[in-house]
Amino acid sequence: MYLLGLSVLLLALKYLEIGPVANWSWWWVLSPFALTALWWAWADATGYTKRKAVEKMEQRKQDRINKHKEALGMRPRKPH
Structure with a gap:
C-alpha cells in the first residue's frame, strides 16, 4: 500500500x-x-496475501480465547 x-x-x-x-x-x-x-x-x-489474512484471523481468535479465559479467572497459555 x-x-x-x-x-x-x-x-x-x-x-x-x-x-x-x-x-x-x-x-x-x-x-x-x-x-x-x-x-x-x-x-x-x-500465497503471501492469504497467509497474512490467516495469521491475522488466528491472532484475533487467540486474543478472544485469552480474553475469555481471563474473564473466567484462568491464566492464558503463553504463545509458543
Whole structure:
C-alpha cells in the first residue's frame, strides 16, 4: 500500500506541476504503478496475501480465547 500511495503522490505532483517532479519524464512518474502491480501479482501468486489474512484471523481468535479465559479467572497459555 505504501508503494501505491507513493505512486498517487508522484502522479499528483506531476499533474499539478509541483516541485522537481514536474520536470520528470512520465515514465519515472508511472513506474511505481507498474511496481505496485508486480508486487500484487507476486503476493497473490505465492500465497503471501492469504497467509497474512490467516495469521491475522488466528491472532484475533487467540486474543478472544485469552480474553475469555481471563474473564473466567484462568491464566492464558503463553504463545509458543
